[in-house]
Amino acid sequence: MSRTLSEAESKKLLESHGVQFLPEELVSGPDEAAAAAQRLGFPVVAKLCGDNIAHKTERGLVRLGLNSAEAVSAATRELLDAAVPGDSALGVLVAPMVDGDRELIAGANRDAQFGPTVLVGVGGVLAEAIEDVAVRLAPITPLDAREMVEQLGAQRLLGEFRGEPPVDVDVLVGILMALSAAVTEPLPDGSLIASVDLNPLIVHRGRPVPVDALVELADPGPGTAAGASGAATSGGGRR
Amino acid sequence: MRPALDPRSYRSLFEPEGVVVAGASTHPGKFGFVSLHNILANGYRGRVYATNRDGATVLGVECLRSLEELPEGAADLLFVCTPKAANEELLRVAASKGIGAAFLTTAGYGESGEQGRLDETALVDLAEDLGILLVGPNGQGVVSTPASLCAQIVAPYPPAGGISVASQSGNFVSSFLNWSCATGVGISRAVSAGNAAATGVPDLLRFYARDPASSVALAYIEGIEDGRAVAEAFGEVASEMPLVVLKGGATPGGARAAASHTGSLASDDRTFDGMCAQTGATRAASVEEAFEAAATFATQPLPTGNRVVVMTTAGGWGVVTADALTRHRDLELVPLPEDLRAGIDELLPPRWSRNNPVDLAGGETRDTIPQVLELIASHPEVDAVIHLGLGIQSNQARMMREGGFFGSEGDDPHGIQRIVAYHERQDERFAAAAAEVSERTGKPVLSATELAVAFPDNAGPAAVRRAGRLCYPSADRAVTALGHLVRRAEHLRRRAG
Numbered sequence: 001m002s003r004t005l006s007e008a009e010s011k012k013l014l015e016s017h018g019v020q021f022l023p024e025e026l027v028s029g030p031d032e033a034a035a036a037a038q039r040l041g042f043p044v045v046a047k048l049c050g051d052n053i054a055h056k057t058e059r060g061l062v063r064l065g066l067n068s069a070e071a072v073s074a075a076t077r078e079l080l081d082a083a084v085p086g087d088s089a090l091g092v093l094v095a096p097m098v099d100g101d102r103e104l105i106a107g108a109n110r111d112a113q114f115g116p117t118v119l120v121g122v123g124g125v126l127a128e129a130i131e132d133v134a135v136r137l138a139p140i141t142p143l144d145a146r147e148m149v150e151q152l153g154a155q156r157l158l159g160e161f162r163g164e165p166p167v168d169v170d171v172l173v174g175i176l177m178a179l180s181a182a183v184t185e186p187l188p189d190g191s192l193i194a195s196v197d198l199n200p201l202i203v204h205r206g207r208p209v210p211v212d213a214l215v216e217l218a219d220p221g222p223g224t225a226a227g228a229s230g231a232a233t234s235g236g237g238r239r
Numbered sequence: 240m241r242p243a244l245d246p247r248s249y250r251s252l253f254e255p256e257g258v259v260v261a262g263a264s265t266h267p268g269k270f271g272f273v274s275l276h277n278i279l280a281n282g283y284r285g286r287v288y289a290t291n292r293d294g295a296t297v298l299g300v301e302c303l304r305s306l307e308e309l310p311e312g313a314a315d316l317l318f319v320c321t322p323k324a325a326n327e328e329l330l331r332v333a334a335s336k337g338i339g340a341a342f343l344t345t346a347g348y349g350e351s352g353e354q355g356r357l358d359e360t361a362l363v364d365l366a367e368d369l370g371i372l373l374v375g376p377n378g379q380g381v382v383s384t385p386a387s388l389c390a391q392i393v394a395p396y397p398p399a400g401g402i403s404v405a406s407q408s409g410n411f412v413s414s415f416l417n418w419s420c421a422t423g424v425g426i427s428r429a430v431s432a433g434n435a436a437a438t439g440v441p442d443l444l445r446f447y448a449r450d451p452a453s454s455v456a457l458a459y460i461e462g463i464e465d466g467r468a469v470a471e472a473f474g475e476v477a478s479e480m481p482l483v484v485l486k487g488g489a490t491p492g493g494a495r496a497a498a499s500h501t502g503s504l505a506s507d508d509r510t511f512d513g514m515c516a517q518t519g520a521t522r523a524a525s526v527e528e529a530f531e532a533a534a535t536f537a538t539q540p541l542p543t544g545n546r547v548v549v550m551t552t553a554g555g556w557g558v559v560t561a562d563a564l565t566r567h568r569d570l571e572l573v574p575l576p577e578d579l580r581a582g583i584d585e586l587l588p589p590r591w592s593r594n595n596p597v598d599l600a601g602g603e604t605r606d607t608i609p610q611v612l613e614l615i616a617s618h619p620e621v622d623a624v625i626h627l628g629l630g631i632q633s634n635q636a637r638m639m640r641e642g643g644f645f646g647s648e649g650d651d652p653h654g655i656q657r658i659v660a661y662h663e664r665q666d667e668r669f670a671a672a673a674a675e676v677s678e679r680t681g682k683p684v685l686s687a688t689e690l691a692v693a694f695p696d697n698a699g700p701a702a703v704r705r706a707g708r709l710c711y712p713s714a715d716r717a718v719t720a721l722g723h724l725v726r727r728a729e730h731l732r733r734r735a736g
Contacts, residue, residue: 113506114466114514135513137470143733144517151516 024095030073108183165206194218248372251339257314262321263289334369343375378433379409400425401454405443441472477519544622546573549596552628557596609672630699632662670702687711
């Protein structure tokens with residue numbers, strides 16, 4: 001069984017590899033949430049945060065565009081009420097609301113045949129249908145990262161778009177390099193990252209900003225690269 | 240786990256001074272007959288031996304009753320057509336006779352269940368102990384044109400050239416060799432790896448990368464066990480020479496077919512694709528695209544940029560090719576430089592297109608096409624040229640030759656023989672000029688016409704082949720091939736220094 005880290009823990013781990021997130025606060029109650037929102041500046045988002053919450057949006061556990069202390073308190077109360085025991089809820093994350101018309105995704109995986117990989121793609125609600133992604137084997141070089149971005153089909157989305165400046169490719173390259181390092185290097189306890197999802201990266205005035213993060217750890221398998229089943233059987237060729 | 244890459248073993252496989260077919264048969268339908276036939280029929284210059292339990296004479300070769308009778312040091316390559324049960328003993332005797340490589344066509348190993356897998360492992364271990372390079376089992380054979388060697392159980396034998404093929408599927412070797420025969424762009428080595436028990440496609444590719452007789456590697460891959468090892472091999476090879484890869488099982492449907500063909504696990508195609516981009520391998524989407532990419536690498540210089548000019552004698556082709564170039568992400572339909580336009584103005588009446596594509600619009604006279612090609616290709620702001628319109632007049636010439644009015648030598652009742660000869664001579668000149676200008680400028684010049692397949696004997700395409708180049712069956716295919724060249728050039732340029 002692999003296990004997922006909470007959003008806060010995921011972000012902390014990725015920050016240690018160089019992914020930059022916006023300042024945010026993990027709070028345990030409505031009053032604390034309102035105070036955090038005051039410090040961060042309105043509008044904010046509030047999200048339930050726990051070890052096992054994978055589909056936050058689908059379950060209504062993300063509240064966007066909260067514009068007042070009252071709204072933040074109310075949302076926090078509702079989120080805590082909505083938590084079920086399986087979520088292993090740790091509290092509520094309060095973060096500045098980021099706006100932008102474009103969304104990207106970035107991630108890392110551990111492929112059964114190729115080992116650690118890094119991915120970048122077009123994000124947003126249509127991402128799965130569009131499937132515009134580029135993958136490379138980790139570790140990657142900055143040039144590999146740049147070529148991943150170049151490879152995407154939606155180049156027009158990356159240029160100037162609806163009055164916003166072009167996507168800052170250097171920032172995106174930095175994020176991909178950090179993901180490459182994260183998925184390549186074992187954690188201090190020896191465990192390995194099975195997957196990382198930065199979904200979405202909201203492009204705010206040209207800058208891709210990761211607003212969510214989900215890290216899944218691989219099982220420490222007996223003596224092998226965890227999660228990578230190297231047992232691909234191939235009978236080889238035939239006529 | 241794999242035998243070390245001993246250059247001597249590969250020499251035994253590809254440049255043997257003697258070959259033994261073990262299990263030669265008098266039955267012309269059996270592998271043991273066909274392989275001996277193919278070795279003898281294609282001009283192999285080394286010694287040829289065969290074994291047959293009854294000591295029969297097959298195709299004029301008096302067979303040895305057993306490999307024990309082979310003089311020591313007489314052969315380097317053992318071509319095995321015997322049943323499984325005989326093979327371990329065969330390898331032992333082969334080693335004692337100084338044989339360095341064995342190619343096994345024998346089936347019933349890893350592809351046929353648990354016992355087969357065990358037997359295969361035992362065979363690999365034995366070959367490793369004996370120091371024999373084991374290729375197969377369950378493979379179709381090995382071709383090596385520098386040695387005039389056609390040790391395979393299928394046709395064809397290709398013309399000699401620089402492309403070296405390694406395939407997980409034997410019939411893809413045949414496909415690539417058939418394309419080689421059709422286009423005249425030749426092959427150096429070709430191996431069907433069969434079950435790849437000891438020698439896999441990556442091993443063969445690594446050999447090609449260091450082989451002076453190989454200039455381009457061409458691979459068909461279906462299943463990948465150790466993706467990292469494949470990536471490492473691709474990176475090593477692609478840094479030495481162009482590596483063109485066709486991958487089977489790229490889609491869920493194809494992956495299901497591959498699972499039943501070679502038992503391969505599906506791999507994430509986006510990951511394989513990214514690995515190719517990262518290592519500089521050229522990935523092709525179809526067998527003809529793969530061959531044409533390899534043939535282009537083998538016969539055209541690598542461009543230094545992506546600016547393409549189209550030269551055509553017919554407007555519509557130019558338009559469609561301009562579309563293809565504009566759609567291609569790695570190529571640029573460059574606006575015609577002013578001084579180049581002025582230069583062409585000197586050679587053509589004003590009705591020519593005066594832009595890229597350069598459409599001569601019928602304004603050309605006897606020497607115009609070679610002159611315009613020369614001007615375009617030698618311009619410093621042009622990196623590659625696509626040449627369209629070759630062979631049109633020769634196609635009419637063919638119709639006149641065959642139309643019943645041609646007469647015969649010395650008898651030209653309708654006065655058409657001179658113009659027929661003129662058209663054919665002109666198309667030969669144009670094809671030769673394209674190759675010559677390309678060599679002199681160091682830039683790719685690709686001639687494309689469907690006449691290459693519709694009427695391969697047309698003087699234009701025939702002259703392209705004589706010049707050692709590929710005549711592309713369509714402008715789109717030329718654009719695709721050129722795109723592969725530009726991508727590789729860019730990959731190398733970005734990673735140089």
